Amino acid sequence: MVKLQTKNAIMWFRQDLRVRDNPALVAASKCNQIFPLYIFDDKNAGDASPGAASKMWLYHSLKDLNNQLEGKLRFLIGDPKILLPKLVIDNNIESIFWNRSYEQWQINRDTSIKTDLTNKGYFVESFNGSLLWEPWQVMKKDGTPYKVFTxxxxxxxxxxxxxxxxxxAPDLIIAQKDKLCGLDKLNELNLLPKTSWDEKVIGNWKVGERAAHSRLDEFLEGGLAGYKNGRNYPIKDNVSRLSTHIHWGEISVNTIWQKCKFHINRKQVNEIDADQFFAELGWREFSYSLLYNFPKLPSKNLQERFDNFVWSKNAIHLNLWKEGKTGYPIVDAGMRQLWQTGYMHxxxxMIVGSFLVKNLLIDWRDGEKWFWETLVDADLASNSAGWQWIAGCGADAAPYFRIFNPVTQGEKFDPDGKFIKKYVPELSSLPGKYLFSPWEAPEEVLNSAGIKLGEDYPVPIVDLKKSREKALAAFAKLKETRSLKI
Ligand SMILES: Cc1cc2nc3c(=O)[nH]c(=O)nc-3n(C[C@H](O)[C@H](O)[C@H](O)COP(=O)(O)OP(=O)(O)OC[C@H]3O[C@@H](n4cnc5c(N)ncnc54)[C@H](O)[C@@H]3O)c2cc1C
Structure with a gap:
């Protein structure tokens, strides 16, 4: 329970960069004075330290939040375990509020801070600001975690x-400003890269709380109807593109859930579309439940029998995959969308992941690392769960024999080739029949489209049929080893 009318409180913002539907901020606003604070923790995260694309988004999001707080957000870089105990003394603070995070290193850090400050007589309270249900609220009857999504x-x-x-949003008139506030302090967090690649990427996005709400409204008006089917087609506008706003907490999932319910009642949207959208939010909850209950999810196969799998160490293949130069147009289009926009449909x-893990036989953790560095929505729970699902080693994962065929996937989900042409423009003049498998085009067709395979566009780096058979044989061996244990 919040102690009312304590003198000074710190509102420690983390992945809840918003003023609306922010339970910790509401609690802090009941005190006499609030000191809004963001600490970039460069000491405790280890491998979970945000990647370049994530940090770029964070910079712009903090700038937006600071504007909303009329320049009263403090910026610090360092170890919160050291910084917070000092701040509370320097500013005569009595209470500290934050919304909970669920990565293991965050849980360890926050528990240690809470214990330390509580023992010293401070009032510390944390809230659920980023999940629809706490992971410990949704357990099986026997008290163990679910391992199957449905x-x-x-x-x-x-x-x-x-x-x-x-x-x-609470009245924030009581928020205080001091020497830790200001854009020069934000710049000291070193969130932007030294080169200028970020400018092009961020140009694809509007960042911050107001942008997140506008995006949701646009999606509800224009994307939700037809979502169930349309969400499969990368060129269509049926997906919400809310993932990064959600990851940084620029909008709460509660708000999305409730606004969507309200919209459905008002507009009579097809329930099938709405249910599918809610279920996708449910997949995020499932990923968090997995991460919370299996904290090694980002690095360890959930199914132990995969531990003995011998992955290919082909660095050339890995780089060609990263660069979108595999010779498979739908794979390359996806990888280039990621590089150019920080997002991938x-x-x-699923297609590029399956290609990496099953056709190239490269470890899912290499794919996960690249996504971590380049996705603006990089999220430890969803990214790790997604990759383990693709590799077949996760909970409720795609079975090993499910190998996405990049040619038929392209034909099915980009039938007009518009998405491929957008991101692989060198193939634009190729007739639709060969757009998904340019190596099958006769020489004269390639000539008249102005393409020399191997020069203008790569020849496929692996043979689909052979690599598929190799993968099936390698993965089938796993069946014979120890049974699933997670
Ligand atoms: C290999 C792999 C890696 C992934 N990495 C991430 C990641 O780092 N961060 C991330 O947010 N999502 C990740 N996802 C899940 C999913 O691809 C994205 O959430 C989705 O594409 C984001 O686009 P959207 O907001 O338009 O989604 P929408 O279709 O509009 O879905 C709405 C919201 O539901 C959630 N969601 C949807 N699908 C999933 C899913 N499969 N798992 C978990 N949550 C989901 C997201 O929060 C999303 O914003 C990954 C999936 C795979 C297969």
């Missing part, structure tokens, strides 16, 4: 207490 979501989440009604994440 029962987790249908039996667990949908039968748990409904997500709360969003909270209004979900269908493509």
């Amino acid at each position: 029962p987790f979501y249908r039996k667990g989440c949908l039968n748990a207490k409904a997500p709360r009604v969003p909270l209004n 979900n269908r493509l994440r």
